[in-house]
Amino acid sequence: MNSEYKHIVIIGAGFAGLFAAKKLSGRNVRVTIIDRNNYHTFNPLLYQVGAAEIEPDQIAYPVRTFIRKKANIDFLMANVEKINFKKDTVVTDRGDIKYDFLIFSPGSSSGYFGIKGAENNSTTLKSLDDALRLRNHILRMFERASKCDDPSERDKCLTFVIVGGGPTGVEFAGAFAEFVNGPLRKDYPHIDSHEVRICLVDAAGQLLGAYSPKSAEYAKRKLEKMNVAVSLNRTVKEVKPGEIILGDGERLKSHTILWTAGVSGVAIKSDIKIADRKDARVTVDEYLRPGGCDNVFICGDMAYLEQSGKPLPMNAPVATQQGIHSAINILRLINGKTLKPFRYGDRGSMVTIGRNSAITKAAGFEFRGFIAWVLWLFIHIFYLIGFRNKILVMISWFRDYLFFERSGKMIIPSE
Amino acid sequence: MNSEYKHIVIIGAGFAGLFAAKKLSGRNVRVTIIDRNNYHTFNPLLYQVGAAEIEPDQIAYPVRTFIRKKANIDFLMANVEKINFKKDTVVTDRGDIKYDFLIFSPGSSSGYFGIKGAENNSTTLKSLDDALRLRNHILRMFERASKCDDPSERDKCLTFVIVGGGPTGVEFAGAFAEFVNGPLRKDYPHIDSHEVRICLVDAAGQLLGAYSPKSAEYAKRKLEKMNVAVSLNRTVKEVKPGEIILGDGERLKSHTILWTAGVSGVAIKSDIKIADRKDARVTVDEYLRPGGCDNVFICGDMAYLEQSGKPLPMNAPVATQQGIHSAINILRLINGKTLKPFRYGDRGSMVTIGRNSAITKAAGFEFRGFIAWVLWLFIHIFYLIGFRNKILVMISWFRDYLFFERSGKMIIPSE
Numbered sequence: 001m002n003s004e005y006k007h008i009v010i011i012g013a014g015f016a017g018l019f020a021a022k023k024l025s026g027r028n029v030r031v032t033i034i035d036r037n038n039y040h041t042f043n044p045l046l047y048q049v050g051a052a053e054i055e056p057d058q059i060a061y062p063v064r065t066f067i068r069k070k071a072n073i074d075f076l077m078a079n080v081e082k083i084n085f086k087k088d089t090v091v092t093d094r095g096d097i098k099y100d101f102l103i104f105s106p107g108s109s110s111g112y113f114g115i116k117g118a119e120n121n122s123t124t125l126k127s128l129d130d131a132l133r134l135r136n137h138i139l140r141m142f143e144r145a146s147k148c149d150d151p152s153e154r155d156k157c158l159t160f161v162i163v164g165g166g167p168t169g170v171e172f173a174g175a176f177a178e179f180v181n182g183p184l185r186k187d188y189p190h191i192d193s194h195e196v197r198i199c200l201v202d203a204a205g206q207l208l209g210a211y212s213p214k215s216a217e218y219a220k221r222k223l224e225k226m227n228v229a230v231s232l233n234r235t236v237k238e239v240k241p242g243e244i245i246l247g248d249g250e251r252l253k254s255h256t257i258l259w260t261a262g263v264s265g266v267a268i269k270s271d272i273k274i275a276d277r278k279d280a281r282v283t284v285d286e287y288l289r290p291g292g293c294d295n296v297f298i299c300g301d302m303a304y305l306e307q308s309g310k311p312l313p314m315n316a317p318v319a320t321q322q323g324i325h326s327a328i329n330i331l332r333l334i335n336g337k338t339l340k341p342f343r344y345g346d347r348g349s350m351v352t353i354g355r356n357s358a359i360t361k362a363a364g365f366e367f368r369g370f371i372a373w374v375l376w377l378f379i380h381i382f383y384l385i386g387f388r389n390k391i392l393v394m395i396s397w398f399r400d401y402l403f404f405e406r407s408g409k410m411i412i413p414s415e
Numbered sequence: 416m417n418s419e420y421k422h423i424v425i426i427g428a429g430f431a432g433l434f435a436a437k438k439l440s441g442r443n444v445r446v447t448i449i450d451r452n453n454y455h456t457f458n459p460l461l462y463q464v465g466a467a468e469i470e471p472d473q474i475a476y477p478v479r480t481f482i483r484k485k486a487n488i489d490f491l492m493a494n495v496e497k498i499n500f501k502k503d504t505v506v507t508d509r510g511d512i513k514y515d516f517l518i519f520s521p522g523s524s525s526g527y528f529g530i531k532g533a534e535n536n537s538t539t540l541k542s543l544d545d546a547l548r549l550r551n552h553i554l555r556m557f558e559r560a561s562k563c564d565d566p567s568e569r570d571k572c573l574t575f576v577i578v579g580g581g582p583t584g585v586e587f588a589g590a591f592a593e594f595v596n597g598p599l600r601k602d603y604p605h606i607d608s609h610e611v612r613i614c615l616v617d618a619a620g621q622l623l624g625a626y627s628p629k630s631a632e633y634a635k636r637k638l639e640k641m642n643v644a645v646s647l648n649r650t651v652k653e654v655k656p657g658e659i660i661l662g663d664g665e666r667l668k669s670h671t672i673l674w675t676a677g678v679s680g681v682a683i684k685s686d687i688k689i690a691d692r693k694d695a696r697v698t699v700d701e702y703l704r705p706g707g708c709d710n711v712f713i714c715g716d717m718a719y720l721e722q723s724g725k726p727l728p729m730n731a732p733v734a735t736q737q738g739i740h741s742a743i744n745i746l747r748l749i750n751g752k753t754l755k756p757f758r759y760g761d762r763g764s765m766v767t768i769g770r771n772s773a774i775t776k777a778a779g780f781e782f783r784g785f786i787a788w789v790l791w792l793f794i795h796i797f798y799l800i801g802f803r804n805k806i807l808v809m810i811s812w813f814r815d816y817l818f819f820e821r822s823g824k825m826i827i828p829s830e
Contacts, residue, residue: 038558039825057470062824064602077558094562129828143453143492147509187479388814388822392807399803407803409477410454413544413828 005030006334009090009099011080013040013063015316016105016299016323023327025070032074041128042384044316049131051175052408054396056128061385082269085293101295101330108301111262111279117239122259125168136411141255146188158196159254161244163236164261165202167351170219173200174354177226182404198228203235215359218368222353263314265302277304286341288326297326312344350376420445421749424505424514426495428455428478430731431520431714431738438742440485449491456543457799459731462583464546466590467823469811471543476800497684500708516710516745523716526677526694532654537674540583551826556670561603573611574669576659578651579676580617582766585634588615589769592641597819613643618650630774633783637768678729680717692719701756703741712741727759765791
């Protein structure tokens, strides 16, 4: 690598970071991707790992394998401790990294709206580690319940509360309900599937706020058919260990409280405070830059940008397009050209509710049902990185579909 | 289940335990399998998980799925804390379990021959957790070395010492060397593959003591061709953090010391001391019973039994046959018949040394080379439990073979 080339540092090997790197591959720049994990995660399918549908390795792809034939790109597995914007330096636990341009796309973390106890007493589904932990925890709860003489303890093991009726909450609820009604019912003959309670709680009046009321009603009906108790218009007052207290005073006792209700930015120390929003995200200009740092581009969940009067969603397509766009703009700057403003091209979104059911939104229309579900399968397979992963996920899905079985029923690792 | 039926408790869902359970399925007995994990592990392929060749879930199979259609068999995921042989009770962290007959097949743990520091400063390959930890550790060492300015630290990261030239040591060394020479070389362009040192140390004068000197020489030659430094006739004096001291005073500095040299019994508390041997195993009579407990049968690695003047090996075929035999003898006792003595039918053994090379021993003959390797593949696929696992392992092997690639290069979980 030519050391006179400009050095572009990318924080985060998510959709934004990886697609930015791809765009910069083979160009006259040096690129370093920094991530705490040595792999990219296909986040849209995290809930399936949580529900034992697929294995962690099937939605993860090693960054080093991704950059293998991209000679101008390097990878550093490290935790980012601080960013010194004034000195163009990223401080990591593996040393300081100087940059000429920075693409900052660290993703997001869970948001708790200041609700008492929520952060400490609930579990989330934001990373592969989270998903694996959730799955192992669920299996342990079933093991515990299978030999438990105390009825209230047994009840706490078999009650699962999901807070948040967005895509993650809805998709996980559906996949988990099918896991309970199928494979787990067969594996635990001493547990009646009616003893298992899955509660989906949301403060809003409908599920899936981004979709039409008709689609939301469809999702609710589908979930209820799978024995998921959907509670709308219900706020959460407090979360205690083993208990969640709703706004109206009702208490749900449960060892499993999954929090999917809020998303916020990732708190990273820096010499200039760029996160201006209450949810720790950064308002960016039309070139995806925060105020005051002309060589920094913020992409993905961390960036707050409005378009046509509405904030852009925090999802994979937005992150992907922003990553590519920032890479292009950096190349333009290096070549003395002017920046191009970012404009998100919405190609649609989709959400699945268990076997055979999905909602697809594209070009202003919404489709529901089996066709939407088949489309969902193909789109997700298509976007999975790596041939092996595509094959393995297809096999897992095919097997689940035909045999009502799940692959990930082993508690690994044991601790 | 008829509660008047005799209750047979099986400790350990390994080969002995699972095959005993299978034999007892559908008979007029109640069976409870106890294991700390909720899955059976196909131990012969553990080293492949350690070397990132296959995924943990591919050689694990849920016990509950195994017993699904076996109505008289139950499973308890628990840690065994003590056995009260006088009261016919197994004490676990999930409560006490009374038995009429006990099949005790807990497997084995590593043996350290009292070598100073060996247990605390080395890693082992005895469980799926071990294998996963080893793999993640190896990948972390490569990540650390890839950006390390201190040459001696870099050297410690890239030196891997394997103690023990038995099947586990030899098979792991071969699979690991191929991982280093293939995928890791491509993923870490800044690490020269000659910087990586793999040392296999054994106190004996030949590798694979159970095989002929000619086969042992073949294995040594194959390993050396893959850049594994094989040191025979060398004892270990002490293991310190990051360092192993050999009998002749030589010191190898390394962050990875894998101990495969010794095997010993599993230490479990009991009211009657049955483990009579120095290696914590139990000498059993020809019916696989320890002295003084007529309703207890010891199977697998834990049992010490000589046949034709030689101790039986600690491997899967012996465990399997002992498990089945104990189940038959228990049924005979219940039906008022006399016990049948156990006799191991040796159907051969095999060991693989990387791509295309293996040694197969059967009917007094030893075969070496490609045919032995193909045989090895088919036998192992055949014995893997579960259709899905067979398919997935075949895909992994096929891919590794064709593309010189490995699947498990992601550090999951991250902690």
